[in-house]
Amino acid sequence: MNLKNLHIRTMLGVTMDIRSIVYQILFAVFFAIGSASFVWSQNGAGSAIALSDVKTLEELAQVGGQLFEGKGQCTQCHSLQGASSDKGPTLDGVGAKLTREFLHESLVKPDAYVYLDFTRVPPAPYAAPMPPTSLAEGEILAVIAYLQQSSGQPVSIELSELK
């Protein structure tokens, strides 16, 4: 039996061959998985915490991680582990290297001090100039907490600053 010639009647009354139905189902499944994972990533993997519900510095850093991966769009150009990309430097260890005040400045006024790609001769800016973040002040503090924690540093943000 030739599959191509096997037509079935759909609910809409349109005649389609079975292969295109299979394609449509596959597309729908992929689309569903894709959008689900997008929503997942926007909310942060696992149990998402709202900034307003944060009660410990651990949770603050966790919110920062969600923002780093999601709303803040940091991972478009930065990674937290491994080497730098053409787009931006790795942020591996920056929470230990940089002061909390400078991390804050880098998010709000990224062009005030531009770290160059020193592997290039002569050193030159990375391909993607960093835009100022769209995050709110509390969210910025959360991202700083996340960067400090993932660099093995004590978090230097006080929860009282979030108010």
Next chain:
Amino acid sequence: MEGMAMGSGHRFVLGCVVVFVVLFSLPIGCTSKTDNAESQSNPLVMQGKELFTDYCIHCHGPSGIGDGFNAGNVDPGPRDLTDSETEDGEVGFMASLTNEKIYHEILSRDLLNPDEFEALQEAYLDAVMMEDEEAAKVAEAKLPMLVPPAMPTFKYTLSDAERWALVAYVRTLHKNDAPPVDVPSTVSTVRPTFPKRQAPSWEMAEDERIAIAESGKFIFIDKFNCNGCHVYKTGELGGVVGPDLRRSGERLNLDWTYQWISSPQAMKPDTKMPNLALSEDEAKAITLYLETLKLPATS
């Protein structure tokens, strides 16, 4: 007839090859100034060339003539490594050096500790004041860094074998009568390692902090010439090989700075910053000097 055609075809191809070889070898012969045509296929030279690209071209330039992008930021300026002979036809500085001298006294310079450095500097200046030429010469010979060259030592960054490879490559940049570099098989191919250090306490009285920072400034500028690669103050000579340090005091955590300058490679294995084998006191002093570097924020 067919055989003839084939033959002339071969001759044509052969002719093309000859023309290409001649055309390509002309510029090479003109620029590399080396008599040793084998150097291009010598693995030691090729290894040296790679290292030269990583660590040297910033100042000495890709051809070694001293026109790297950072050349204008160091005083004295970088040595012309293509210096085969002087204008008067005398043997040039580079050509006059032995392989061993390049290896031991330039690439593998030993560093003096700050007390030794100061004592020798004093001895030299005293001798000059007293017009005691002999004593001045003795002090000067012991003090390779009286006028510190901007160039750092690579003794604590590259392996012995790598420094010999650099000698071999540098030798191809100027005409010389030196024998080919022959690396003894016993030479170490392992880079020196300096483990990550525990940072000291930064709690201290304000006047002590200021005094240590002041000595750090001396070590930063006069002993190691860190400003050969780093801008540290607006209006002062500073290089652009590494990050701008003018805002170090606002940007960098003290523990991190101390650990980084004590052993850059322990924190970032492929960094181009050389290890300078700083003592704990030197690292502490430079860290506290960098803490004083701040710029008014631009808004």
